[in-house]
Amino acid sequence: MLDLLIAGLATGAIYAIVAVGFTLLWQTSQTINFAQGEFVMLPAFLMLAAMHVGAPFWLAIVIGMLLSLLLLGLGFKMLLVDPMLRHGVLPLAIATMALAIGIKEAVKQFFSAEASPFPSIVPAGDISILGRQVALQSVGVLALAIAAVVGLTMLLNRTSIGHQMQATAQNPTVARIIGIPVERMILMTFLINAFLVALASLLITPIYLAKFSSGEVLGQAAFIAAIVGGFNQVRGAIAGGLLIGVVDNLAAAYVSTQYRAAVPMVLLILIILLRPQGLLGRAEERTV
Amino acid sequence: MSMFNRYWRIALGVVVIAALIIAPMYLNRYGLFILSQWAVMTIAAMGLNLTLGYAGQVSLAQGAFVGIGAYSAAIMTANGMPLIAGLGVAIVLCFAIGWILGYPALRVQHHYLAFVTLAFSTLAFLVFRNESWLTNGIYGISNIPRPTILGYPTNRPLPFYYVCLGSLALVSFATWWLIRSPWGRAFVALRENPVRALSLGIDTRRYTLMAFAIGSALGGVAGTLYAPLTQYIDPVPFNLSLSLDLLMMVIVGGSGFFFGPFLGAMIAVLLPEWLRFTQGYYLMLYAVAVILLLIYSPSGILGILDRYLTERRTKAASALRAVAKSGLEPAP
Amino acid sequence: MKSGILAGILLATMTAAAALAQSGAPIKLANVAELSGGGATVGTNWKNGIDLAIEEVNAKGGVLGRKLEVTHADSQSNPGVARAQVQKALDGEPYVLLGPGYSGSVKVTAPLAAEAGIAQIMGGEAAELTQGGNKFLFRTSFGQQSSMPKVAKYINDEVKAKSVAIVWVNNDFGRGGRDVITKEFAKLGIKVAADLSTEAGQADFAADVSKIKAAAPDAVFIYLNEEESARILKELKRQGVTVPLIGETTLVGQKVVELAGDAANGARGHVGLTTDAPVDLIKAFREKFSKKYNYVPDHNGLKGYLAIYMIKATTEKMGKVDSKAFADNLHGLTIKAASEPGILMDATFDKNGDIDRQGFLVEIVDGKQIIKQVLPKLN
Numbered sequence: 001m002l003d004l005l006i007a008g009l010a011t012g013a014i015y016a017i018v019a020v021g022f023t024l025l026w027q028t029s030q031t032i033n034f035a036q037g038e039f040v041m042l043p044a045f046l047m048l049a050a051m052h053v054g055a056p057f058w059l060a061i062v063i064g065m066l067l068s069l070l071l072l073g074l075g076f077k078m079l080l081v082d083p084m085l086r087h088g089v090l091p092l093a094i095a096t097m098a099l100a101i102g103i104k105e106a107v108k109q110f111f112s113a114e115a116s117p118f119p120s121i122v123p124a125g126d127i128s129i130l131g132r133q134v135a136l137q138s139v140g141v142l143a144l145a146i147a148a149v150v151g152l153t154m155l156l157n158r159t160s161i162g163h164q165m166q167a168t169a170q171n172p173t174v175a176r177i178i179g180i181p182v183e184r185m186i187l188m189t190f191l192i193n194a195f196l197v198a199l200a201s202l203l204i205t206p207i208y209l210a211k212f213s214s215g216e217v218l219g220q221a222a223f224i225a226a227i228v229g230g231f232n233q234v235r236g237a238i239a240g241g242l243l244i245g246v247v248d249n250l251a252a253a254y255v256s257t258q259y260r261a262a263v264p265m266v267l268l269i270l271i272i273l274l275r276p277q278g279l280l281g282r283a284e285e286r287t288v
Numbered sequence: 289m290s291m292f293n294r295y296w297r298i299a300l301g302v303v304v305i306a307a308l309i310i311a312p313m314y315l316n317r318y319g320l321f322i323l324s325q326w327a328v329m330t331i332a333a334m335g336l337n338l339t340l341g342y343a344g345q346v347s348l349a350q351g352a353f354v355g356i357g358a359y360s361a362a363i364m365t366a367n368g369m370p371l372i373a374g375l376g377v378a379i380v381l382c383f384a385i386g387w388i389l390g391y392p393a394l395r396v397q398h399h400y401l402a403f404v405t406l407a408f409s410t411l412a413f414l415v416f417r418n419e420s421w422l423t424n425g426i427y428g429i430s431n432i433p434r435p436t437i438l439g440y441p442t443n444r445p446l447p448f449y450y451v452c453l454g455s456l457a458l459v460s461f462a463t464w465w466l467i468r469s470p471w472g473r474a475f476v477a478l479r480e481n482p483v484r485a486l487s488l489g490i491d492t493r494r495y496t497l498m499a500f501a502i503g504s505a506l507g508g509v510a511g512t513l514y515a516p517l518t519q520y521i522d523p524v525p526f527n528l529s530l531s532l533d534l535l536m537m538v539i540v541g542g543s544g545f546f547f548g549p550f551l552g553a554m555i556a557v558l559l560p561e562w563l564r565f566t567q568g569y570y571l572m573l574y575a576v577a578v579i580l581l582l583i584y585s586p587s588g589i590l591g592i593l594d595r596y597l598t599e600r601r602t603k604a605a606s607a608l609r610a611v612a613k614s615g616l617e618p619a620p
Numbered sequence: 621m622k623s624g625i626l627a628g629i630l631l632a633t634m635t636a637a638a639a640l641a642q643s644g645a646p647i648k649l650a651n652v653a654e655l656s657g658g659g660a661t662v663g664t665n666w667k668n669g670i671d672l673a674i675e676e677v678n679a680k681g682g683v684l685g686r687k688l689e690v691t692h693a694d695s696q697s698n699p700g701v702a703r704a705q706v707q708k709a710l711d712g713e714p715y716v717l718l719g720p721g722y723s724g725s726v727k728v729t730a731p732l733a734a735e736a737g738i739a740q741i742m743g744g745e746a747a748e749l750t751q752g753g754n755k756f757l758f759r760t761s762f763g764q765q766s767s768m769p770k771v772a773k774y775i776n777d778e779v780k781a782k783s784v785a786i787v788w789v790n791n792d793f794g795r796g797g798r799d800v801i802t803k804e805f806a807k808l809g810i811k812v813a814a815d816l817s818t819e820a821g822q823a824d825f826a827a828d829v830s831k832i833k834a835a836a837p838d839a840v841f842i843y844l845n846e847e848e849s850a851r852i853l854k855e856l857k858r859q860g861v862t863v864p865l866i867g868e869t870t871l872v873g874q875k876v877v878e879l880a881g882d883a884a885n886g887a888r889g890h891v892g893l894t895t896d897a898p899v900d901l902i903k904a905f906r907e908k909f910s911k912k913y914n915y916v917p918d919h920n921g922l923k924g925y926l927a928i929y930m931i932k933a934t935t936e937k938m939g940k941v942d943s944k945a946f947a948d949n950l951h952g953l954t955i956k957a958a959s960e961p962g963i964l965m966d967a968t969f970d971k972n973g974d975i976d977r978q979g980f981l982v983e984i985v986d987g988k989q990i991i992k993q994v995l996p997k998l999n
Contacts, residue, residue, distance in 0.1 A: 003859065007826035034532070080579065087586030090346065094539045095582045097532050102575030105656065109568050113664035114915050115847050117879060124881070126858055133858050208823050209847055209879070213660065217821050220528070227403050245824075252827035258418045258790065258817045260827075265407035272400050273392050318708035325704065417790065426795045427746075428699070430727050518700040520728035522792070524658070525698050567692065571656055 002132055004249045010138035012245020013145035017200045018222035019229065019237040020152065021193035027169035027232060028189040031081055032093040035100035036197070037219020042103055043068040043201035044118055044210045045111050057119055065198045073194030077187060100219070107212040115214075120206035141203045148199055149238055152192070156234065165189060224264055228271055230278020240278070243267075312449055320445040321517075326557045327452035328513045331459050333537040333549035335506025340535070341544035342467065342475040343499030344482075349389070349405035351530030352412035353382045353504045357511020358521050359416065362429040371435040371516060378508035386504030390497045401500065409528045416523035428522030432515050452513055459509060466502070467546065475499050479544070507534075540578060542590030551589045555581075646689040647682075647941055649674075649931070650709035651718040652729070653743075657697030658791075658820065662721045662920045666743055667692055668913050669924025670718060673962060676908075683932050684941065695720050699728040710736045715943050716931050717741070721920060723749060723792045730757050739947040741927040743920060746796040750972040756947045758930070758973040760923035762892040764800045766974065767868060770995060771841070771890045772804035774981060779864050781838035785814040787828060787852065788843040794818075797843045797868065813837035822848055825855040833859060842867040842887075846918065850879035857883040869894055869919050872982050872989060881987075888983040888992070893919045896989045897980060901957060901964045922964070929962030930955065930969075966997060 018040055025031040033039070047064035055063060080099065084092040122140030126133040156162035167175040168185040176182045208214045221244060229240025244264050251263035271278065312320055336350045360381060361374035385408075393404040416423050423429070434442045435451070442448045466472050474495045477485040486492050515521050533556060541552025559577065563570040585592040651670055654663030674688045682688060693709060695702035702725035709717060710732060716739050720726055723746035730749070733740040734756045741758045742749075747765035750757060775781050784805060788798035798815075805812060814835035816828050829852065832840055840856070842849060842865060849871045856865065865871070867889040874896050877884045891897070895906040895917055905925060909917045933955045935941060954968040968976040979995040 003830060004826050007824055011824045080583070083583050084586055090340075090543075091539055091582050091586035091588075094536050095579050097536060098575040098578040098582070102572055102579070105569075105572040105575065108656070108660060108664075109572065112915060113660045115661070133860070135854075135858060204823075207851070211661075211847075213658070214821070217823075224406075227406075249824060249827045253830055257828065257831075259414055261819065262411055262414050265410050268407045269404055272403055276400060316711045318704060318711050321704045321707050325700070426724075426790065426792050427748075428724050428727070428792075514700070518703050518728060519731075520699055520703075520724065522699060522724045524724070525700055564693070568655070570694075 002130065003134075004253055005246060006129070006132070006134055007138060008246035008249035009242060010135075010142045010245070011248070012225075012242035013142045014200055014204050014218070014241070015221045015225045015244055016238040016241025017145050017148055017196050017203075018218060019225040019241045020149065020234055021196040022222055022226045023229070023231060023234060023237040024169075024189045025193055026226070028165070028172075028186050029081060029085060030089050030092075031085075032089060032096070033193075034093060034096040034219065034223075035103060035215075036222055037215030037217070038100045038103040039072050039194075039197040039215070040200045040204070040218055041210075041212065041215035042072065042107065043198040044205035045107055047202070048111070048116060048118065048210055061121075061202060064202075065195065068198035068201075069191055069194045071194075072197060073191040074187070076194075077190040081190075100215070104212050104215070111212070113212065115209040115211040118205040118210045121202060122206075137207060141207075144199070144203055148196065152196075153234065161185075161188070221264075224268055228264075228268055228278065233278070236278050308453060312446060317445045320449045322557065322561055324445075324449045324452040324517055326553050327449075327456040328510050328517060329534070329537065329557055330549050330553040331456055331513070332507050332510035333534050333541070333553050334459060334463055335503040335510070336534050337503075337538050337541075337543060337549045338463065338466075338475070338506070339500045339503035340538055341548065342472070342479060343496045343503075344479040345390075345394075345496055345500055346399065346402040346535070347405045347500060347503065348402055348528065348531045348535070349409045349412070350504070350507045350534045351526050351528065351532075352405075352409045353386070353507030354511040354514060354530060354534075355412060355416060355523070355526030356382055356385070357508035358515040358526065359423055359429075359511070360508070361512040361515040362432045362521050363422065365433055365435075365516070366429060366431075371512065374515075375509065375512045378512045379505045382508030383501045383505040386501035387497060390500045394493050394496055394500075405531075406528070409531050413523055413527045416526060423523070426522060428520055429515075430520045432519045432521065434516045434519070448517065452517065455509070455513055459506060463506075464546065471495070471498070536578065540581060540588050542588030542594070545588070545590040545594070548588055548590050555589070644684075644686040644941075646687040647715045647935075648712070649688060649690040649716055649718060649928075650693070650712060650714035651690055652693045652695050652702060652705045652709055652725075653719040654697040654721055654725070655692065655694035657695075659697040659722050661918075662743070663695070663697070663719075665917055665920035666719065666721055666924035668909070669917065669921040669926075670928055672909055672912060673925045673928035676962070677928060677932055683935050684939070686941065688928070688931075690718070695722075695725055697722060697725075699724045703728045703732070706732055710738060713943075714738065715941060716946060718924070718927050719743065721923075723796065726757075730754050733757070737944055739943075739950065741930060743923045746792060747800055750974050754973070755951075756973075758947075758950060758969060759975050760926050760930070761919065761975065762977070762979070763974055764797050766976075767890060767892050767979070768797060768800040769804050770979065770981075771866065771868065772801055772808060772810070774890065775805075775839055775841070775866055776808045776810060779839050779866065781810060781864070783811040783813040783835075783837045785816065785832045785835050785837040785840045786812055786843070787816045787818060787832070787840065789820055789845060789848060790817040791820050793845075794843050801841060801843075818844065818848065818852075820845065820848070823851060825852045826859075828852065829855045829859045829861065832856070833861060837863060839864045839866055842871050844870060846870050846873055846875045847879065849876045850884070853880040853883040853887060864888065868892075872984055873918065874916060874989065875918065877984060877987050877989075884984045885986065886984060888981065890995070891980045891982050892977070893922050894980075894989075895919070895922060896982075897965075898991055899965060901961055905964060926963060926967075929960060929964075933960045933963060968997070 018036060022036050025033055043064045046067045047060040050060035050063040080095055120137060122137050125136050127136055156166055164180045165185045167180055168182050172182050225240035225244045226237050229236030247264055248260060252260040255263055312323060332350055332354050339345050339347045357378035360378040361371060364374035365371055389404055389408055390401060393401040417426055434448050442451050474490050478492055478495055482492055537552030537556045538549060540555050541548035560570055560574045563573050566573055653666050654660060674690055678687045693705040695705055702720050706729040717733050718741055721743035723744040726742050726744040726749055734754050739756050743760055745764050747763050750763060786798055788794040814831055816831060818828060865887045869891050872887055872889040909921055934950045938949050950969050951971050955963045956966050957963050965977050976998050978997050980991050981993040982989045983992050
């Protein structure tokens with residue numbers, strides 16, 4: 001039981017990081033990013049490519065992070081989101097679906113269809129917690145994920161940039177009137193998302209392996225975590241991510257391994273029926 | 289002017305229909321298969337277009353409804369019943385499930401149907417895969433027979449293509465009639481202005497639900513054709529990505545336009561086939577093409593056409609006005 | 621002067637034309653495989669194996685003096701698309717059809733190839749594929765109906781386990797293997813202590829392993845893909861499961877050892893086709909493959925490679941390129957590695973298109989595959 005909880009939390013922490021980025025984009029620019037999973041898959045390959053041309057691991061991480069900010073943050077916003085934003089949610093969402101196909105195919109074509117091992121920033125091996133053997137990797141992932149999320153929450157709640165970002169998310173028109181540089185704030189959220197996906201990539205690729213298709217499962221899990229958490233709250237996304245990770249493991253252990261993927265879905269439907277604003281979400285005004 | 293336009297349209301329609309009937313006689317089996325696939329996907333996309341384009345609701349489960357239709361057809365025909373029985377079961381089942389899913393979702397909030405259908409999509413896949421007693425699980429169902437219609441077997445590719453084309457024609461007429469009926473007008477009123485629709489006494493929830501349920505049933509119709517087309521089904525093709533593909537077809541073709549799904553399905557089914565000469569790059573190029581198209585015209589292909597026609601009409605109108613004005617002015 | 625050049629060109633053209641006539645037009649092959657979607661790794665290995673073999677064959681003058689030429693088509697790992705692509709390939713009248721690798725896609729395409737009278741050499745491993753009396757379908761590896769009984773026998777005779785937990789991946793590969801071995805266990809009176817399905821791409825095996833622990837079996841049978849095999853081995857070690865871990869090619873391959881590290885030690889299994897086999901020709905193949913494509917192939921790379929040499933050997937035996945007679949000639953044919961090194965190990969094809977070949981029982985010791993037993997060819 002304890003083993004399952006710890007493993008579930010470690011997996012859930014990853015979902016949480018990815019779901020937070022997802023929620024941020026939705027809040028500030030009504031972008032539903034169906035390529036979020038592929039965004040997590042890609043930075044690992046950028047890092048591998050940097051190592052392939054001779055960069056040491058730490059430098060490869062830096063290069064991968066910078067490229068990710070450039071491509072998945074700035075590039076994504078300027079080339080895809082900006083031209084389509086005023087035309088509504090759906091065409092943009094569809095375009096990100098096409099983007100997901102494009103990224104997957106490009107990685108397969110230019111790197112490999114094989115799974116490649118990826119070095120871990122956390123040393124291999126186990127440590128003993130409460131008499132249980134726990135993988136250091138899981139503990140490391142959990143710790144770094146918590147650090148990232150705490151850092152983000154501090155940024156949002158304690159700094160003036162964070163306050164401006166929140167204001168932008170809540171009501172761009174009013175934010176603009178009171179003099180907040182809304183455009184810059186939106187760009188900022190895209191960069192934060194790019195940083196989060198690159199971090200997630202670094203944390204999980206040693207476990208998931210670098211493979212062109214590894215974003216599919218992750219993107220869907222993060223999407224569901226965001227919905228469960230309320231879709232409009234950073235802490236909701238975190239709670240949603242952790243919950244999905246734990247529920248998945250408990251479902252496999254106590255319900256049925258064949259139907260393990262069904263339990264989070266049933267949970268999702270129940271939450272929508274009983275608590276439509278999500279676990280921790282605010283009730284959103286109806287847009288009608 | 290407008291009469292001329294109308295004749296052109298009718299002429300274009302006749303040419304396209306004639307081409308769809310005659311040209312396949314000269315196609316090889318591969319070409320016939322792809323065209324049949326196009327017809328089937330168009331039917332499914334038309335259903336989704338009702339839900340999305342006319343009632344303004346996002347469904348992420350149209351692929352699952354196609355799956356339900358395909359399994360109904362496969363299971364019924366494997367037990368010796370005719371395909372038409374499978375069709376009936378598929379329509380009733382998809383309509384009922386659509387109603388049951390939509391009812392609570394639409395009660396709470398507008399865009400929650402998308403989330404509920406997302407969950408349903410995954411659940412449907414798991415049932416197809418795990419309930420082996422019914423669906424034969426991951427092994428799938430093989431040797432699905434093609435129907436005999438009025439004593440005429442449709443086993444060969446060409447006759448079965450005509451079955452698909454004929455079904456597409458029937459569904460198109462039915463949808464056309466539905467959209468022009470008072471019901472259809474209510475759907476449109478809903479999409480354009482839900483508040484006003486409500487104040488005019490339209491029971492918005494019931495009509496939205498109806499549009500979604502009918503749209504889902506059309507997904508089932510497409511499924512009952514898909515099964516005998518490939519003659520083998522397993523759960524994998526009906527996962528979430530088919531639902532997303534169908535959504536893409538509707539948006540790319542032009543959501544809310546009657547002919548949008550025809551063009552969208554053409555892009556999704558035929559474009560990758562045309563691009564296959566680029567070998568490993570074809571799906572990448574396909575993705576880029578879809579993105580560029582959407583950036584250029586977020587309202588889809590028919591959106592471009594619509595924009596172009598409106599521009600021409602306003603130009604023509606202002607030209608007319610200018611002529612009329614000059615006519616009114618006294619000669620110098 | 622001018623006429624001299626002209627004459628030269630004329631002569632050159634004539635010689636070239638004569639050479640062409642002698643060697644004949646290239647022999648056309650068509651490959652339909654999973655190059656994108658869930659099976660992309662399988663299909664890409666298969667395709668690369670084919671390309672490597674064709675390059676070698678053509679460099680040595682081709683088959684009966686004619687070059688081989690192949691077209692690759694992507695089935696997107698979807699049976700419907702596979703059907704369309706096979707239809708397209710058959711419309712082009714290839715000499716032999718290669719692929720697909722997924723059993724579902726084989727099922728939907730095999731009737732088409734049979735109807736066209738064209739032999740189909742495929743990668744599917746499901747037991748039922750070759751049991752429907754199709755006279756044109758050939759395997760490149762053991763079907764599960766021949767590999768699983770060997771594993772079950774090993775578990776019964778050598779491990780002497782009375783109860784076994786089965787972990788399998790819930791796709792047509794894993795499900796097929798699980799169904800066959802469950803039947804074999806029943807015959808031998810071995811109890812199935814736990815029957816655990818897992819998802820392709822699953823990363824977290826904590827729950828599955830805790831269920832295994834709770835069932836306390838004498839042995840665990842693991843039938844997953846390489847990546848998932850490595851993950852479950854790590855989790856088994858972490859949770860302290862010490863009973864014998866037994867599997868197939870995908871549990872004891874070099875790739876699993878690479879990914880799982882010392883958690884792979886002690887894993888044993890039956891291996892039908894592996895690039896780790898202690899056979900010189902296979903080692904050489906592995907070297908050539910990794911040099912060309914920069915990675916170590918899995919057994920699907922081997923399968924694609926073998927398919928081409930099956931075509932070469934059969935065609936040379938017939939002494940002519942005859943599409944209609946191909947299947948008849950491959951049935952009952954034994955290809956010896958001594959005379960056709962490309963086949964890597966002696967192989968015989970029976971009347972169903974099943975392959976008979978040497979197999980191995982191996983164990984991982986200190987990160988190395990050690991052959992415990994060689995299972996001889998049946999005939």
